[in-house]
Amino acid sequence: MAKVLVVTSGKGGVGKTTSTAALGAALAQAGEKVVVVDFDVGLRNLDLVLGAERRVVFDLINVVQGVAKLSQALIRDKRLDNLWLLPASQTRDKDALTDDGVRSVIAELRTKFDWILCDSPAGIERGATLAMRYADEAVIVTNPEVSSVRDSDRIIGMLDSKTVKAERGERVEKHILITRYDSGRAARGEMLSIEDILEILATPLLGIIPESQDVLRASNVGSPVTLNNAASAPARAYTDAARRLMGETITMMVPSERKGLMNRLLGRRAA
């Protein structure tokens, strides 16, 4: 049974694209056949994070409009045989997406893949609503700060009302993925705590991804963090999250970066 999973947040810059790529790669590493679909038409990024930007010929809009076949637009990852990308168009905008077009593309992808990960654009407009429209499950990416949490709350409300599953009276299974978590700052009260976030959102937790330079480093070389440095703290957290998506029970760890003595002594530069 193919599963359509939307990675969404409402707010921009919280790590939707990074998380889509990392979870997609982790699921593919676990042997699942995965496609990641970029719904951010006009501002595509997923191709860069996956390092496939120089191989894009056709895109999602071409397929939606019937200009190209799905097989022509799908790009296979060079590192993982069972990871594919359906890129967005950079020259068009979100109005080029149609409900019927998205439905038929998702229906075709369902016949070919185990997991269809939809990378939602920020906002609550057409692009975001169509990305979540046909989802079975949702990962809501949230940073530990109030604006991100409130936007996530808004998105959860939309997942419960605007998706096909919700309209049929069924439930979209929802998971919270907390990214850019800094345990030190949380301890000092400079960030919302995990308990606060979960209390506000009243939704189960999928994973906690620590704030880390490894994430930025991986994006810059065009590789999902789970592939670039599998031993790093964020990579381990994403891998655990992907295994939880597959139904495994793994104890939740609040990750912390191991710092060297010099780093600890000279961790913060005075202003």
Added chain:
Amino acid sequence: MDAIAEPSRQLVRMRGRSYVAFVFSPAVPIVGWLEEIDATLARSPNFFVGKPVVLDLSAVDLSQTAIAHLIGNLEQRNIRVLGIEGVEAAYLTAKMPPLLTGGRPCGLTLDEPKKPEVKPRPMSLLLESPVRSGQSVIFTEGDVTVLGSVGSGAEIVAGGSIHIYGTLRGRAMAGVNGNSAARIYCQKIEAELLAIDGYYQTAEEIDGALRNRPAQAWLEGDIMKITPLN
């Protein structure tokens, strides 16, 4: 071989069957009796449509022309007479409905259109899931009860009181139809705005000591009171 097929015989079968008919018993003066019929028709114009009607003339003494006149008057009112009883057979002409005998009284079941049962309008609205940011719940008929939390940026508008069995982080507006007796109750108060019957307080004006505690808000004259519960 027979060249001519024998014509098959058609059997005429007779069966007995009884029906229930309306029996009209006209009374003198006939004009007054017809007015009664008109009054019934004015109340429900389709009362006699499709119903078999029998005239019982035993209580009146009418001439042949008077009977013909009465039948004509009923026809004008779209009432078709199936048969007549209570007169001498010789009184009736061939154009008139036939004479009926041997009628027995029975109960009439009137299949009048049943009025759709008026369900009492619900006076309260129950929400079993959290109200999320950006959602607006408007129920001007009565109370609203929320079993979860009301998120920051969400709003509840109620004609009556508002009961929240979670944290109120959004806006709650009670008594919007001018009900100044309405109240707002919540398990944990972190509200952005509270309003009762148009009088409101924003988060800034709400006493910080109440935060994160169970509280209720009500109106005393034109002053909003917010006090902790228990």
